Amino acid sequence: MNDSLILKQVRIQLENRCLVAVDQIISPGEVFTVMGPSGSGKSTLLAYVAGFLSPTFQAEGEVWLGNRNITHLPAESRGVGLLFQDPLLFPHLSVAGNLGFGLPQRTPNKAECIEQALEQINLSGFGNRDPATLSGGQKSRVALMRLLLSKPCAVLLDEPFSKLDTTLRREMRDLVFSQLREASLPSLLVTHDQEDAQAAGGSLIEL
Amino acid sequence: MLVRLAPAITMALLVGPVMAGLAMMLLPAFGYLPVLGGETLSLAPWRELFAQPGLGRSVWVSFSTGLVTTTVSLSIVVLFLAAASGSRLDRAIRRLVSPLLSIPHAATAFGLAFLIAPSGLISRFISPALTGWERPPDLLIVNDAWGLTLMAGLVLKEIPFLLLMSLAALPQLNPAQRVMMARSLGYRPTIAWFKAVLPALYPLIRLPVYAVIAYASSVVDMAMILGPTLPSTLSVSVLQWFHDPDLTRRFMASAGAVLQLGVTIAALATWWGLETLARRSMQHWIERGNRRGGELPLRIAGRGLILLTTLTAFAAIGGLALFSFAGFWRFPEALPQDFVVVHWLRALPSLQSPLFTTAAIACASTLLALVLVLATLENEYRRQIPPSRALWLLYLPLIVPQVAFLFGLVVAAESLGIRPQLGLVVAGHLLFVLPYLYLSLAEAYRRLDPRWFQLSRTLGVSRLRTFFQVRLPLLLAPILTAVAVGLAISIGQYLPTQLLGGGRVTTITTEAVSLASGGNRRLIGVWALVQAVLPLIGFMLAIGLPRLLWANRSGMRGAP
Numbered sequence: 001m002n003d004s005l006i007l008k009q010v011r012i013q014l015e016n017r018c019l020v021a022v023d024q025i026i027s028p029g030e031v032f033t034v035m036g037p038s039g040s041g042k043s044t045l046l047a048y049v050a051g052f053l054s055p056t057f058q059a060e061g062e063v064w065l066g067n068r069n070i071t072h073l074p075a076e077s078r079g080v081g082l083l084f085q086d087p088l089l090f091p092h093l094s095v096a097g098n099l100g101f102g103l104p105q106r107t108p109n110k111a112e113c114i115e116q117a118l119e120q121i122n123l124s125g126f127g128n129r130d131p132a133t134l135s136g137g138q139k140s141r142v143a144l145m146r147l148l149l150s151k152p153c154a155v156l157l158d159e160p161f162s163k164l165d166t167t168l169r170r171e172m173r174d175l176v177f178s179q180l181r182e183a184s185l186p187s188l189l190v191t192h193d194q195e196d197a198q199a200a201g202g203s204l205i206e207l
Numbered sequence: 208m209l210v211r212l213a214p215a216i217t218m219a220l221l222v223g224p225v226m227a228g229l230a231m232m233l234l235p236a237f238g239y240l241p242v243l244g245g246e247t248l249s250l251a252p253w254r255e256l257f258a259q260p261g262l263g264r265s266v267w268v269s270f271s272t273g274l275v276t277t278t279v280s281l282s283i284v285v286l287f288l289a290a291a292s293g294s295r296l297d298r299a300i301r302r303l304v305s306p307l308l309s310i311p312h313a314a315t316a317f318g319l320a321f322l323i324a325p326s327g328l329i330s331r332f333i334s335p336a337l338t339g340w341e342r343p344p345d346l347l348i349v350n351d352a353w354g355l356t357l358m359a360g361l362v363l364k365e366i367p368f369l370l371l372m373s374l375a376a377l378p379q380l381n382p383a384q385r386v387m388m389a390r391s392l393g394y395r396p397t398i399a400w401f402k403a404v405l406p407a408l409y410p411l412i413r414l415p416v417y418a419v420i421a422y423a424s425s426v427v428d429m430a431m432i433l434g435p436t437l438p439s440t441l442s443v444s445v446l447q448w449f450h451d452p453d454l455t456r457r458f459m460a461s462a463g464a465v466l467q468l469g470v471t472i473a474a475l476a477t478w479w480g481l482e483t484l485a486r487r488s489m490q491h492w493i494e495r496g497n498r499r500g501g502e503l504p505l506r507i508a509g510r511g512l513i514l515l516t517t518l519t520a521f522a523a524i525g526g527l528a529l530f531s532f533a534g535f536w537r538f539p540e541a542l543p544q545d546f547v548v549v550h551w552l553r554a555l556p557s558l559q560s561p562l563f564t565t566a567a568i569a570c571a572s573t574l575l576a577l578v579l580v581l582a583t584l585e586n587e588y589r590r591q592i593p594p595s596r597a598l599w600l601l602y603l604p605l606i607v608p609q610v611a612f613l614f615g616l617v618v619a620a621e622s623l624g625i626r627p628q629l630g631l632v633v634a635g636h637l638l639f640v641l642p643y644l645y646l647s648l649a650e651a652y653r654r655l656d657p658r659w660f661q662l663s664r665t666l667g668v669s670r671l672r673t674f675f676q677v678r679l680p681l682l683l684a685p686i687l688t689a690v691a692v693g694l695a696i697s698i699g700q701y702l703p704t705q706l707l708g709g710g711r712v713t714t715i716t717t718e719a720v721s722l723a724s725g726g727n728r729r730l731i732g733v734w735a736l737v738q739a740v741l742p743l744i745g746f747m748l749a750i751g752l753p754r755l756l757w758a759n760r761s762g763m764r765g766a767p
Contacts, residue, residue: 056591076665076667076673078665081665086658090659090681092680092760092762101668102667130759132760132761146666151667152665156665
């Protein structure tokens with residue numbers, strides 16, 4: 001069983017103007033949604049939780065994963081995974097190389113692990129392919145699988161469906177949310193799309 | 208650790224030697240250099256300097272070379288950019304920029320001399336049909352007293368430099384959009400570029416322009432090949448005084464070096480004044496709202512001049528090749544009677560050792576510079592500090608004339624017990640390789656999407672591994688290009704190699720320049736051609752290697 005992602009009295013300010021204020025416990029398997037127009041500071045919140053907040057912002061509060069305070073840990077030690085708007089498959093690596101990139105270093109049988117993951121997203125035999133040759137939906141699935149293979153303890157979603165066309169968007173939404181629930185990961189979704197929020201099904205705040 | 212300290216180390220490496228060198232130049236210029244018995248400050252070196260015959264002419268030639276070269280080069284570059292419209296010719300010229308830039312000054316100078324000398328290629332092609340010359344005319348074309356040939360040679364080299372700097376700066380100005388906007392208001396395309404893009408472009412290339420003024424007003428190797436003699440340019444005169452067997456002349460030479468600094472500063476100040484005037488009249492021209500007047504001549508000049516200089520540069524290199532293989536060749540004949548490889552065979556044994564030294568120095572200084580530049584840029588990225596604050600310091604070694612601080616640097620190093628040697632040469636080359644490497648890499652480094660690195664770290668990969676496994680592969684192509692630039696800069700260095708090596712470190716460039724006085728054209732052809740081709744190898748690798756490595760990765764082609 002995973003731990004909850006806890007945002008304790010988080011307040012992010014830019015030049016004394018408060019952008020975001022959140023106090024929330026996100027339990028495993030839950031998707032908590034932050035809605036707001038662009039420029040409202042949604043992505044700033046994600047940057048803060050992931051560990052990339054630019055020093056121009058001032059942040060208060062703490063981020064905990066279960067009983068682990070991760071507020072001051074470097075990004076790579078937090079165990080917080082991120083899914084971006086774009087799939088961002090590394091162009092210099094093969095599909096398998098991309099999936100293997102996030103695998104914890106001590107994983108036994110890496111190759112087998114990657115092969116299974118490819119099967120799971122219906123891309124068996126695609127391991128040696130150049131990621132640039134995949135379709136948009138295939139790229140998104142590889143990006144999701146790469147995230148899951150890195151064994152995160154919590155997941156941040158930065159408008160992950162906004163660049164997909166309507167049919168693909170529904171498909172990816174179902175896939176992402178079902179996989180996150182199955183892995184029982186606490187997730188934080190920022191979006192400006194009402195449908196995303198509904199599909200996520202968790203609690204919601206608007207900025 | 209290295210990353211955190213990199214900016215400080217880089218700046219110290221650039222500023223320290225220049226300052227130390229200048230200080231050790233100023234003291235002897237006023238008579239103080241205990242090693243040579245100068246214990247008190249005096250103005251004697253200056254009195255001796257001003258008593259030198261032809262000093263006024265030297266100063267004038269150096270000063271005017273700086274200003275004329277810069278004016279002509281900048282005009283040709285600006286005219287080309289204004290007239291360029293993305294045609295095939297324009298794209299070809301843009302592609303030729305890097306290889307042209309990589310040809311060392313000395314090789315270009317020799318090539319130009321072979322082209323325009325009284326017995327050179329051009330005169331052979333038009334004689335005797337047009338001129339009636341059966342023998343080379345007795346004209347002083349190369350080494351002319353006013354430095355016109357020197358200026359021409361410099362223009363050939365500075366155009367690619369300014370063009371590259373402009374092309375790097377242009378994208379952030381969105382020139383296509385500006386021109387389109389102006390055209391929709393009725394301005395003809397070239398006029399539109401002049402009025403809507405140039406005023407924004409110039410501030411971005413101001414430092415490179417200043418570097419050109421400083422370089423042209425104090426160049427040594429090109430001036431030794433193409434410049435006037437008796438008196439020569441100030442920089443070459445200073446060099447001769449320093450190498451005078453009479454060591455007491457060192458004091459006067461130091462005064463001369465300080466004077467060179469003054470001449471360069473005067474040229475910069477004059478340019479600054481001209482710049483202000485030009486800005487005013489430009490403002491006036493823009494406000495008058497003229498939309499079409501002068502469009503055609505501007506466009507013709509833009510294309511024609513750059514074409515002329517590019518062709519001249521290539522013809523110059525072609526000329527080197529021709530002479531290096533020439534057998535018996537009577538004057539008015541356009542081509543030699545036969546082609547032979549004997550000059551190459553004869554030069555080959557003596558080429559080996561300098562070739563090795565050249566490569567070793569170039570690789571060492573470029574590698575050091577690359578590590579420092581990457582660490583500096585990585586530090587900038589990690590701490591999210593904006594660039595530009597200390598950027599002008601990068602230009603310090605490019606703006607302070609080489610003659611003005613390199614001698615002082617030798618003295619400073621000797622006072623620390625460091626004799627001129629290979630290591631010192633590498634350190635000296637670093638002064639010039641580092642800024643160029645930084646300038647060619649910084650833009651690509653900063654433009655790369657930061658999400659790549661955030662992504663990598665949220666996948667649990669440390670900053671260090673992210674740097675090696677994501678940053679370096681994604682930047683492979685620009686890094687290799689920057690390395691090629693660094694190698695080319697190092698290969699072309701004459702004065703730092705000569706002085707910091709105490710004359711005992713011989714590279715292709717020092718050997719080639721020293722052949723200038725001998726006048727054996729076949730031999731010069733061989734050495735200068737080797738010098739010209741060497742940097743090209745680096746550029747070919749920089750273009751070829753990524754294509755080979757990423758053959759199966761279409762996302763990496765035409766990447767940053």
